Amino acid sequence: MNALCDVFEKKTELLKGKLFGKFGEPFFNEFCDDFGCSAVFISVSDINEQAYVFRASEKNVNSAWDKAKSNALEFIKAENFEPQWVKVDIAFKGEKKPFSDVLSSFTKIYRNFFRKGISFDDEFNRALIESELNTSNLIDYKAGKIDITALNNYFVSNDMKTLTQFPEDVITFVCKSAFCDENNKVFELYSEGKNCGRRKIRFDKITAFDVVTSAADYLSMQVGLDGKFDYGFYPTVPKIIPGYNIMRHASSIWSLLCSYRITKNTFVLEQAENAIGYLIRNMVYKYPNKDGRENVLYLFEKTKNEVKIGGNAVAIIVLTEYMDIVGTDKYKKTVTELGNGILELFDERDGSFFHVLKYPTLAPRDKFRTVYYDGETVFALSRLYGLTKSEKFLDVAKKAADRFILKHYEQYADHWVAYSINELTKYVPHEKYLDFGIRNVQSNLEKIYKQPTTFHTYLEFLCVSFELVERIKSQNHKCSAIDNFAEQSLVDTIFHRADYMLNGYGYPEYVMYFSKPDSFLGSFFIRHDNFRTRIDDVQHFCSAYYAVYRNYEKLEEIKAGRQSK
Numbered sequence: 001m002n003a004l005c006d007v008f009e010k011k012t013e014l015l016k017g018k019l020f021g022k023f024g025e026p027f028f029n030e031f032c033d034d035f036g037c038s039a040v041f042i043s044v045s046d047i048n049e050q051a052y053v054f055r056a057s058e059k060n061v062n063s064a065w066d067k068a069k070s071n072a073l074e075f076i077k078a079e080n081f082e083p084q085w086v087k088v089d090i091a092f093k094g095e096k097k098p099f100s101d102v103l104s105s106f107t108k109i110y111r112n113f114f115r116k117g118i119s120f121d122d123e124f125n126r127a128l129i130e131s132e133l134n135t136s137n138l139i140d141y142k143a144g145k146i147d148i149t150a151l152n153n154y155f156v157s158n159d160m161k162t163l164t165q166f167p168e169d170v171i172t173f174v175c176k177s178a179f180c181d182e183n184n185k186v187f188e189l190y191s192e193g194k195n196c197g198r199r200k201i202r203f204d205k206i207t208a209f210d211v212v213t214s215a216a217d218y219l220s221m222q223v224g225l226d227g228k229f230d231y232g233f234y235p236t237v238p239k240i241i242p243g244y245n246i247m248r249h250a251s252s253i254w255s256l257l258c259s260y261r262i263t264k265n266t267f268v269l270e271q272a273e274n275a276i277g278y279l280i281r282n283m284v285y286k287y288p289n290k291d292g293r294e295n296v297l298y299l300f301e302k303t304k305n306e307v308k309i310g311g312n313a314v315a316i317i318v319l320t321e322y323m324d325i326v327g328t329d330k331y332k333k334t335v336t337e338l339g340n341g342i343l344e345l346f347d348e349r350d351g352s353f354f355h356v357l358k359y360p361t362l363a364p365r366d367k368f369r370t371v372y373y374d375g376e377t378v379f380a381l382s383r384l385y386g387l388t389k390s391e392k393f394l395d396v397a398k399k400a401a402d403r404f405i406l407k408h409y410e411q412y413a414d415h416w417v418a419y420s421i422n423e424l425t426k427y428v429p430h431e432k433y434l435d436f437g438i439r440n441v442q443s444n445l446e447k448i449y450k451q452p453t454t455f456h457t458y459l460e461f462l463c464v465s466f467e468l469v470e471r472i473k474s475q476n477h478k479c480s481a482i483d484n485f486a487e488q489s490l491v492d493t494i495f496h497r498a499d500y501m502l503n504g505y506g507y508p509e510y511v512m513y514f515s516k517p518d519s520f521l522g523s524f525f526i527r528h529d530n531f532r533t534r535i536d537d538v539q540h541f542c543s544a545y546y547a548v549y550r551n552y553e554k555l556e557e558i559k560a561g562r563q564s565k
């Protein structure tokens with residue numbers, strides 16, 4: 001027995017102690033009473049490669065455990081494989097059902113949201129756990145199909161017998177699972193539902209800090225020497241996401257800067273500065289010769305040859321954040337000129353903005369592109385007023401916010417609208433804006449609580465709305481909507497979403513099934529888009545947990561106050 005086998009032996013003993021110690025051998029053998037066998041799956045990864053899954057089906061759980069473990073040990077010894085991460089799944093509940101019913105169920109759920117394993121025979125000799133089914137792209141959710149050729153190829157690569165045709169019935173099953181990390185720390189995992197496969201922990205302030213730190217580290221490592229990010233990946237395919245979006249570039253810098261406020265990681269700040277350089281190099285003047293006019297600056301999108309008002313807005317947000325953190329006015333002229341660009345796209349008649357121009361002609365392209373741009377723009381103008389005290393920026397922000405109220409922007413549950421109202425009311429705490437801010441969150445609480453995907457921007461939306469509520473209370477602003485507002489429901493929803501969104505976090509028990517686990521450890525992914533890991537995805541998660549972190553004590557105080565009653 002070599003040293004690597006000894007490492008594996010130690011980890012599997014810890015895992016067995018965790019699962020058998022909690023549930024007991026008889027608990028797992030009840031599965032044998034229903035299906036005539038016990039099924040055990042042991043996944044091992046060296047952190048660099050996608051996990052290998054070793055499986056066994058025997059008359060009792062101990063025999064299945066020993067066989068699966070023996071299969072894994074044989075591989076570790078033969079390949080000199082380093083078992084840094086080990087995960088065990090033991091089937092404990094199953095249901096035999098028509099394969100056609102299983103296929104039809106795929107079309108009724110989000111992609112990769114089928115959270116059970118499937119055995120394609122009664123003996124569990126062709127059984128795949130949930131992680132394999134989804135990260136190997138074996139299920140076509142849209143068509144409600146599994147391609148038999150792809151499935152057989154997977155069987156062959158995992159030393160299982162192939163199928164000549166699909167069976168009439170299959171067995172869907174769930175497992176009790178545990179994971180052992182590189183430091184021999186063991187975690188029990190959720191067995192069922194949308195949390196399936198994730199470690200059971202109590203979400204707290206340390207959790208928020210840890211995920212902000214790792215997400216910022218991930219984003220920092222995506223910044224190249226030229227200041228441009230590696231844009232994104234589909235980590236299970238694997239495939240690079242093509243194209244680039246300068247607005248997502250900008251917002252990713254923002255999350256790096258916010259994370260720096262709490263981590264003080266100088267490398268993160270340096271990478272943010274590098275990315276700011278790339279941002280600045282993608283700005284153009286409308287009036288290069290000035291002619292006595294105010295300078296107007298635009299951020300332009302190279303990949304689509306266009307200027308988006310949201311680009312100017314996010315650039316202002318990023319650069320004002322940077323100046324505040326570092327204590328400089330280095331970009332004051334730049335953000336003022338970007339603000340002038342926004343003003344040129346404002347329609348005084350109805351309080352709307354023109355969203356998109358063609359580049360390089362700056363001719364009109366799209367009057368409206370997305371509601372995000374409106375919220376980003378009011379947020380940016382409010383910040384710009386805070387920096388410059390120029391009334392022209394505040395006046396436009398107010399008129400645009402009036403339009404939010406008139407057009408019922410609360411229907412969009414948009415985080416940028418929430419950011420904008422919170423920022424605007426720091427300078428203009430008028431009741432109409434405060435009431436709108438409260439209605440904006442109150443009307444969306446139930447929807448957000450029940451959202452089945454991780455939908456990262458919702459937690460930002462909730463936290464910035466919480467900050468608005470707290471400021472109304474602490475500064476005694478007149479706001480009729482606050483009288484009947486259920487702040488405890490808001491706090492409950494924040495804690496619920498903060499925990500639920502960890503289903504998109506790059507825990508090792510998730511990323512061990514990706515093509516290059518170490519590349520995505522500690523990042524965030526979008527499960528229903530083929531585990532997409534793009535810079536803006538990570539940015540929104542990072543910003544959300546940063547918002548939880550900075551409000552945590554107050555949130556916990558309100559939560560504890562409710563529980564003590």
